[in-house]
Amino acid sequence: METLAVKMLGITKIFNNVKAIDRVDFELKKGSIHGLLGENGAGKTTLMNVLYGLYKEEEGEIFINGNKEEIFSPVKAISLGIGMVHQHFMLARPLSVVENVMLGRKSRRGILLDTNQTAEELKVLAEKYKMDIDPYSKIWQLSVGEQQRVEILTAIYQGAEILILDEPTAVLTPQEVDAFFCTLREMKDDGKSIILITHKLEEIISIDEVTVLRDGKLIDTKVVDDKVTKDDLTRMMVGKDVMFDFPENTKEPGKIKYCIKNICAKNDKGLSALKDFSLDIREGEIVGLAGVDGNGQRELCEVLTGLRKADSGEIELNKNEIINKPPVFYIEQGISHIPEDRHTTGLALNWSLKRNLILKELNKAPYVKNGLLQPKVIDKHWEEARKEYQIKSINGDEKARALSGGNQQKIILAREINLKPQVLIANQPTRGLDVSAAEYVRQQILNARNNGAAVLLISADLEEIIQLSDRIAVICGGKLMGILPRCSATCDIGALMMGKLQEVANCER
Ligand SMILES: Nc1ncnc2c1ncn2[C@@H]1O[C@H](COP(=O)(O)OP(=O)(O)OP(=O)(O)O)[C@@H](O)[C@H]1O
Ligand SMILES: [Mg+2]
Structure with a gap:
């Protein structure tokens, strides 16, 4: 049986004559959580946008569940069971949660959808994954953390088996992060495969494998075990050690x-x-x-x-x-x-x-x-x-x-x-x-x-x-x-x- 949900081979993406991604290989095992790390501008989002059909690669091949695919649009990606939650949300702010979810489904089931039924289904899903969301809230009324839950819910609702999450935990509080990782583990147990972009190195404990990019190039992919430390990963990302200490404030505050x-x-x-x-x-x-x-x-x-x-x-x-x-x-x-x-x-x-x-x-x-x-x-x-x-x-x-x-x-x-x-x-x-x-x-x-x-x-x-x-x-x-x-x-x-x-x-x- 095919064990790879995603295989990307020699992917290159060029913007304005600059290689944002340079011959990168990437493999996601089925039923695993895979971290994607790298400094700002390293090319993480770009690589995932290629996988989601938002950008067309200049070079390279993509295999989904062992089959070679041309992913020329997000609609195609969704039809292959790929879902993506973007770093910056793509929700329609004047619409409600359920209306946003239905927007994503029009292409599959036509526009005659029963809002109330969809809302009910969403409630069930939200409960299963412990996401506290009222389907009738308008997006503009939601906090950033809540908006993200809506995005994740939408992707799952659309039937994503491969889920790309671009810095999901950046907008969550510590309590929400714990709940979020519970959700991820449940999805993993369901057999879903997850790619998680993050800058928070402590999160790799919950991850099976990590891939590090630097300046658009693949540095390495590693299985996460006890031997992988935060310092190792930092060195891989930055190319040198980073200091983490600040001096105490010795001055008394003024008036x-x-x-x-x-x-x-x-x-x-x-x-x-x-x-x-x-x-x-x-x-x-x-x-x-x-x-x-x-x-x-x-x-x-x-x-x-x-x-x-x-x-x-x-x-x-x-x-x-x-x-x-x-x-x-x-x-x-x-x-x-x-x-x-x-x-x-x-x-x-x-x-x-x-x-x-x-x-x-x-x-x-x-x-x-x-x-x-x-x-x-x-x-x-x-x-x-x-x-x-x-x-x-x-x-x-x-x-x-x-x-x-x-x-x-x-x-x-x-x-x-x-x-x-x-x-x-x-x-x-x-x-x-x-x-x-x-x-x-x-x-x-x-x-x-x-x-x-x-x-x-x-x-x-x-x-x-x-x-x-x-x-x-x-x-x-x-x-x-x-x-x-x-x-x-x-x-x-x-x-x-x-x-x-x-x-x-x-x-x-
Ligand atoms: N649409 C675009 N047009 C032009 N250049 C782009 C575009 N998208 C990305 N780039 C460039 O590609 C490079 C990689 O960007 P990317 O967004 O993939 O980085 P990232 O690793 O996700 O960084 P961050 O951690 O800051 O989100 C950057 O130099 C960026 O300026
Ligand atoms: Mg990014």
């Missing part, structure tokens, strides 16, 4: 710079999302905000940057009241924002990289003088940022859309940190970055703090929060559950995140 008082706000569904939320952030201080995704973090960031109106409460910057002003006001006050969802709020995808880099200063000197753009200044600025953040691009004139996910994130970071912010609101700043890029960004956030910025760091990565924060605040159900000093990181943050206030001793509130 209160940013004061959030009793904020109440609603979410997109019109339900109460922030309940009397208060928090002070001092000059030269990083306050980490830990919490399960969807507990008011997004709404908080939006209120703090003028993207959402608060119903009540106050925000003071250096003792000046600034609540409910338009977004541009916050930009002018030096409040930088790294948004959770880089595609909808972080980048103008059809604009060039150079322009995206100065998106918030487009009508300002030195980039504009007497109403004219200054290309030389803009080019120089681009060149500096590209070098500093190691942005992998051709010349900066290409659209942001063409960049790999991690490189898009680097553009936002370069822009927001370059503004020398007074306040930096960083929501999942290292999401989707490879190990060395993530280390670099963490260093930049520390630098912003050392330069006196008040930093609010929101991250699903608890380790990151513990590593960088001077104090850790915990949010649950839109309420502040408590504030922990850094040294008591051993204190049970998890319990606070789940809303179990009373179980936690020694935490100041």
Whole structure:
């Protein structure tokens, strides 16, 4: 019996004369979970897009279940039992979950589908795989984590036997990640074959084999056993060792710079999302905000940057009241924002990289003088940022859309940190970055703090929060559950995140 679900042989994919993938071989065993690793821009998404029929390879052959196939479109891929959940979601935002799922099925069963029946079927599937999703919610009302569950559900519903997941865990909280791997194991036991792209090396414990790409080339494929270490994989990806340590913050934070008082706000569904939320952030201080995704973090960031109106409460910057002003006001006050969802709020995808880099200063000197753009200044600025953040691009004139996910994130970071912010609101700043890029960004956030910025760091990565924060605040159900000093990181943050206030001793509130 054929044991390989997928065999890709000598695949090459060229963009603008550059080989994004260079003669790569890849094999996926039936009923296994296979990790695909590599730095930002290594070619992981491209290789999988070839398998899913989104891109046509210039060279190479693909075999599915032992048969040679020409996969010229996603429809063809789906008919071969291949499903893909993309790094950036492809859901129709105004539609509901069930309507989105039905969009994907039109080609198979015609348009006369009973919405209610589909919704029921979805509920059963969602329950089986422990995904908490209401089929009638509109996509725009869902958190990023929830949207991803919809994508996975859609692929399974379409009958995927080979499932490609592009950085699925990047958007999940630790609790969700555990549930997600349970789901994967169940799918594996069902005989499904899974390809998992990830930057989180600790996840390889749950994986059978890994393949590492670097600069579009295959480095190696390894069976994961006790002998494979995180350091080995990092070396394979980066080509050298990476340091993981940061110095302690020896400076005491200064005066209160940013004061959030009793904020109440609603979410997109019109339900109460922030309940009397208060928090002070001092000059030269990083306050980490830990919490399960969807507990008011997004709404908080939006209120703090003028993207959402608060119903009540106050925000003071250096003792000046600034609540409910338009977004541009916050930009002018030096409040930088790294948004959770880089595609909808972080980048103008059809604009060039150079322009995206100065998106918030487009009508300002030195980039504009007497109403004219200054290309030389803009080019120089681009060149500096590209070098500093190691942005992998051709010349900066290409659209942001063409960049790999991690490189898009680097553009936002370069822009927001370059503004020398007074306040930096960083929501999942290292999401989707490879190990060395993530280390670099963490260093930049520390630098912003050392330069006196008040930093609010929101991250699903608890380790990151513990590593960088001077104090850790915990949010649950839109309420502040408590504030922990850094040294008591051993204190049970998890319990606070789940809303179990009373179980936690020694935490100041
Ligand atoms: N549609 C496209 N047009 C032009 N270049 C592209 C396109 N898609 C990808 N590339 C380029 O191909 C290379 C590989 O990109 P890819 O998205 O596969 O990287 P990746 O390994 O998935 O990285 P990341 O971890 O950042 O998501 C990058 O240099 C990228 O800029
Ligand atoms: Mg990618």
